[in-house]
Amino acid sequence: MTRPPRRARAVDVAAHAGVSVATVSFVVNGKAEGRVSPATRLRVLDAIAALGYVTDASARALATGRRRQVALLAHDMTNPFTAQVAAGAAAGIAEATEGTGHLLLLLGSDETGPDVEPVGAATVDGVLINYPGTLPAGRPDLPVVHLDDPAAGGHQVSMDVEVGARELARHLAGLGHRRVLYLGTPRPWSTFAQRRDAFAAELAAVAPGAVVLDDRCDIDLAAGVQLAGEHAQRWLADGVTAVVAATDLQAIGVLAGLAAAGVQVPGRLSVAAFDDIPFAAVSAPPLTTVALPARELGRRGAVLLAGVIAGDRTEPGDPVVLPARLVVRDSTGPAC
Amino acid sequence: MTRPPRRARAVDVAAHAGVSVATVSFVVNGKAEGRVSPATRLRVLDAIAALGYVTDASARALATGRRRQVALLAHDMTNPFTAQVAAGAAAGIAEATEGTGHLLLLLGSDETGPDVEPVGAATVDGVLINYPGTLPAGRPDLPVVHLDDPAAGGHQVSMDVEVGARELARHLAGLGHRRVLYLGTPRPWSTFAQRRDAFAAELAAVAPGAVVLDDRCDIDLAAGVQLAGEHAQRWLADGVTAVVAATDLQAIGVLAGLAAAGVQVPGRLSVAAFDDIPFAAVSAPPLTTVALPARELGRRGAVLLAGVIAGDRTEPGDPVVLPARLVVRDSTGPAC
CATH class of the missing domain: 1.10.260.40 (lambda repressor-like DNA-binding domains)
Structure with a gap:
């Protein structure tokens, strides 16, 4: 040049x-x-x-080659939900910058979360955060949008997981389920607490005396397979008739673990979850799940972030809340 | 340093x-x-x-810390194989730069492939390409490493898909399969041609007179479901006893489509594929597939690219070829 x-x-x-x-x-x-x-x-x-x-400040940064990009801090790109968020965010950045902006990917491991250090040094205009955490010190000025973390405050895009959780509770109550195992995650993420609490509250409201038992495992196919293999007989002995997982990934693992253990779904146990990743439609049996718009979450987050960067929005407004809805498939049936 | x-x-x-x-x-x-x-x-x-x-402008920028990032040009981050490549590439960049480098994500759509234009203006030190394509004009100096595209030339990391394809052909021939439908993709990617040709050649060698029929569909769960739903009866009428898909995503869709059509796997049809994404182990039935090291592909590509950027390697050497191996699960059985 x-x-x-x-x-x-x-x-x-x-x-x-x-x-x-x-x-x-x-x-x-x-x-x-x-x-x-x-x-x-x-x-x-x-x-x-x-x-x-x-x-123009952005054009100047572009001309001097310093910015025109935002970072996505995420936990694990091999989680299909996260991958959809990333694809949506890349599309949103392209949309908001007429194809001149790009997405920078910062990924974490199971143990440590994303390595946020680079953001301190990186030439990014803003950050999308899709894990529970804060930016490192030294960049308090950097525009941030939190995704799917309603407790984070600030600029954020989230999804109406409570509406979906309540819909799922009514669906299971209507099928006669009164003893439900809720499979949470070890991650201290407000979206997960919200899912569980809204489900339990609605189940108690529509089926007084219903009991929610709690267990947890990593958001991982293998973790679900292992947990179901080890605990399925205890769940049945405890009178559990339905398992609700915080994520599809756990539930699809549980389905495979139950199949290996010879437990019929939904004959002996109903299984349901949250997310509606594409694999939920082809699991055996296909999974009843609360559909959450992952791709739109990323896209809207990126567009909002672009607006914050451009100075269109300086104070956080009402959080953007995207709709969630229950998709009933074959993994849920009458309580046995 | x-x-x-x-x-x-x-x-x-x-x-x-x-x-x-x-x-x-x-x-x-x-x-x-x-x-x-x-x-x-x-x-x-x-x-x-x-x-x-x-x-070299790139090496100078890297040394002076102005860039310190590479781009990954990929087709679709919601493809689990691609997501693993991206996760591996992010890890490889972090490894090669002692945590100071990052990965920039450029994604394409089904129709257009990744938008490579930004690379012309972006401040990247190099590019990992995981789709069949070339860089836009004007940046012939930019270091490039091609991933899983053996015909691309230049610096590249690929996988020994031919060894895996031949192992799969011998596995099916040993089970008595003599009429196999090979499900390819519409994408003109050398890795896909290599998989199909090595499979057909080995099947012909070990089972003289065996026939490979060809069909194709998008690399997509839904495309596999639809194809199997529409064509399963014709496949059976044609005497096909096994379906080999170019990717797990297609095969997992085919399994769901066959289940919906009431075709027993592997009783009536065996199904196998390539990739071994995590979902292959929990499909119904679990999928026989050629395991390809997606994460390592990304990681090694990123490390190689860092070396090219640093000037350690200016001329392409022997391509890095990672091993592939057949994983036999329950979706393949004796020809009926």
Whole structure:
């Protein structure tokens, strides 16, 4: 790439147009009205064009090659829900920047969460956070949008998991289930607490005396397989007739573990979950689940973040809450 | 990394060689022809080598910490194989840069492939390409590593899909299968051609007279479900006893479609594929598949790219080929 020996600055524009730097500043910042005559304003604009002076902050950063990108901090890209969030966020960034922006990916491990350190040094304009955590010190100015973490505060896009959880509770209560195992996760994420609490509250409301037992495992196919293999007989001995998992990944693992243990679904146990990843439709049996719009979560988050970066929104407004709905398939049936 | 107190600059090279800075510039920018005598050009190149002057724009940016990121061009992050490649690439970049580098994500749609335009403007040091395509014009200098695209040439990391395909052919031949439907993809990707051709060649070698029929569908659960739903009866009428899909995603869809159509697997039809994504182990029945190391593909690609960027490797060496192996599960059985 060829490059001019020196990039034009406001002082060059001022000299070229025969005005003060303050006048240039008024013009480029849209404050010429009442301060700069139309003729002078035209002269400044001509000078800007002649010298190739870049005025817009984002365009300036792009021109100097410093930014025009946001980071996505996420836990695990091999989780299909997260992958959909990332795909949506990449689409949202492209949409908001007319194809000139891109998504930077920061991933964590099971133990540590994403490595947020790079954000301190990285040349990003903002951050999408899809795990429970905060930015490292030193960048309090960096625009942030939290995804699916309603307790995070600040700018956020979340999903109405409570509406979905209550719908699922009514569905299972209507099938006669009164003893439900709720399979949570070890991750201290507000969305997971919200799912469980709304489910338990609604079940208690529509089926007084119903009991929710709690267990937990990693958000992982293998963890679900292992848990079901080890605990299925105890669940049945405890009178449990339905298992609700916090995520499809756990539930699909549980289905495989129950199949291996010879436990019929939904004959002996009903199984349901949250997310509706594409695999939920082809599990055996196909999974009843609360559909959460992962891709739209990422897309809307990216568009909101672009607005925050552009200065369109400085104070957090009402959080964006995307709808959730129950999808009933074959993994839930009458309590035995 | 230790660093000399001051990095050599063009002016140092000029002084060392006894020429002007303009002459150095002509040489390093490939414009010496007709301007600089061969003897002078050699003297400049000697000075460059002696002073460790870094001429490559990418390496210079990396060393001065202005970029420190690479792009991954991929088709679809919601494909679990691609997501694993991305997770591996992020880990590889972190490894190669001691945690200071990051991965930039560029995704394509079904129709268009990744939007490669941003790479022209983006501040990346190099690109990992996990789809069949080339970079946009204007960046011929950008280091590139191709992943899983053996026909791409240049720096690349691939997997021994041929060994896996032949192992699968022998497995099915040993079970008595002589009429196999091979389910390819519409994507013109050399890895897919290699899988199909190696499978067909080995089947013909070990089971003379065996027939491979061809069909294709998108790499997508829903496409597999639909294809199996529409074609299963025709496959059976044609005497097909096994279906081999180019990817697990297609095969898991086919399994769901066959279940919905009441076709027993492996009783009436055996089903096998390539990839071994985590869902292959929990499909119904669990899927026989050629395990391909997606995560390691991304990781090794990123480490190789870092080496190319650092200038450790300028000419492509032997391609890195990672091992593949057949994982036999319950979806394949004796031909009926």
